[in-house]
Amino acid sequence: MIQIQGVSHAIGGTPILHDITTTLPKGRLTALIGPNGAGKSTLLRLVGRLEPLQQGRITVAGHDVATTPTDRLARVMAILGQQTAIASRLRLAELVAFGRWPHHKGRPGPQDQAQVWLALKAFALTDLADRFLDEVSGGQAQRAHIAMAWAQDTDWMLLDEPLNNLDMSHARSLMARLRGLVDQGGRSVAIVVHEINYAAAWADHVIALKGGRVVAQGTAAEVLTEARLSELYETPIRVGTHQGRPLVLHHA
C-alpha cells in the first residue's frame, strides 16, 4: 500500500498540490487521471522521491520515502518519469541492464542477465538490443525505458504516461503485461494515463486529480461516470459499457 497523508507542494511559491490524502491499494493497478497540469506527475514524483517532500508524509509498503535510504527504496519501487530524454549514448540492452543495478551494485550475476533478457523480450526489444538509444524511434526508446523499470523487478512500479509514443498494439500489450504483473505476480502498479479508456479497460482503482486536489477515487466503475468525468475535464462526456467495463466516448 502507498499511503499519502496531507501532502502539499509548491514550486517557486506557486501551490501545486493541496493537502492530498489518499491510498494506492496493494496488489492493484491504479490509474491517476486528470486534466493537464492537475499535478499527477508532481504527485508521482513525490511518491518516487524524485522531488523532496515539502509537507505531509508518504509511505511505500511501510517505507517512509523521506527517511528511507534511496537505494533501499530502489528495491521497493521502480519509477519511470514523464521526461525520459537522456543525453547518454547507450545501447538499449545496456540501458535495460541498469535496471538491475539496485540489486547487484555493479556485479551482475546470471540471474540479473536473465532478468534483463526477459525485460527485453517482454517489450519486443531483442532485435534492437545492440542499437544506440539515439538511433531508435521515440516509441522504441520509450519501451526501453519501461523495460528498464520492469527489469528492476520491484513490488511497486510507478509509470508516468508510459503510453507516450506507443502505437495501439504496443500500448495494449503494455497494459496486458502490467495486468499480468498485478494478477499473476502479486505486484502493485500505478500509472498516469491520459487516454481515459486505458484506465477504463485495465485499471482496478482510479484516482482523479484536478487543480492539485483529489476530486474522486474508487473503482473504475465508481469514478468513470458521466457526471464525474464531464466535471473533471469540463467537457461533455458520455460513458457506455463494453464487456462489463466503462467505455468513455467524447463524440457526444
Add this chain to the structure above:
Amino acid sequence: MRPLPALTSALIALMLASLTVGAADIRVTDAFRDPQALLVLLESRLPRTLSVVLTGAALSVAGVLIQALVRNRFVGPDTSGTAEGAALGLLAITILWPASPLWLRMIAASLSAMVTTALFLAVIRRLPVREVMLVPIAGLVLSGVLGSVVTFVGWQTDLMQYVGTWLMSGEFSGVISGRYELLWIAGVAAGLAWFSADRFAILGLGDQVATGLGLSTAAVMRLGLAVVSVVTAMVVTTVGMIPFVGLVVPNLVARIMGDNLRASLPVVALAGAVLVLACDLAGRLVIHPYEVPAGTILGVLGAVLFLWLLHRRPPRSKPAHG
C-alpha cells in the same frame, strides 16, 4: 578492429619510439653497455614518456567524468574553470608561502580546482535545461574570467613566468626523473574512477533515472569533482594544462563505443595516452633537435577534431540533462 588491442599496440609502439627520440644522441639498445645511455634513458626519456602517457590518460578520463557530471559533451577539464582554479591555488600558495613544500602546493591546487569546478556545476544547474550550448559557453566564460584573475594577480606579483608554465603551454621537455611523479597521483585518481564507472554512467542518465535507481547522486558528484580536480591540478602543477584532450577523446570514444563507461573508460584512457604521446613525438620531430610543445600541437589538432565533431553530431541529438 577492436579498440582495446589496437590502441594498446599503438601505445606500445609510440612508447618505444618515444624512448628513442630526444636531443641527446644515444642508442636505446646500448643502454645495457653504455652507462651514459642508461642515464639518459632512466632520467629523461622514460620519465618523459610516462608523464605524457599519464597526462593523456588521466585528462581524458577526467573529461568523461566532467561530461557525466554536467551531462553535456561539449566541456572538458580545460573549459570548466578547473585548470584556472588549480593555477589560482598555486598562485595563492606561491604568494603566501614562497618556499612551501611540493605536497602543500599540490593540495592547494587541488582544493582550489575543486572550488572553481563546483562553482561551474552550481552555475550550470541554474541554466535552462534545453539550451545545450549554454553549458560549454558558461564554462568558457568562467574559465576566461578565472584566467584573467590569475593573469592579473600574476602581473601584479611578478609571477607571470609561472602562470605561463601552468596555463599557457602544456609541454613535457622539462620532465626528468624526480619532477613528474605527481602525475602518478593523477593516474591513480583516474584509475579509481573506473571502480565507480557504473555510478558515473548512471549519473549521466540524469537526476531522475539516477535517483530512481537508488544512486546517491550527491556522493557520486563529489567523487567525480574530486577526481577531475586532482587530475587537473597534478597536470597543471607538473607539465601545464594540455588543451582539448579531455574534450575530444571522450567524444570520439563515445561515438564508437557509447557511454557504457565500465567498458569505455579503459579505451578512453588508452586513446588519450596515444593522442598526447603522438603529439609530443611530433613536437619533438618537426624541428629536431628543438621542440614544439605538445600543448601547441594539440591546440591545433584538437580544434580541428572538435570542429569535425560539431559537424558530425549524432543522427538525432537529444537535449542534455535528464
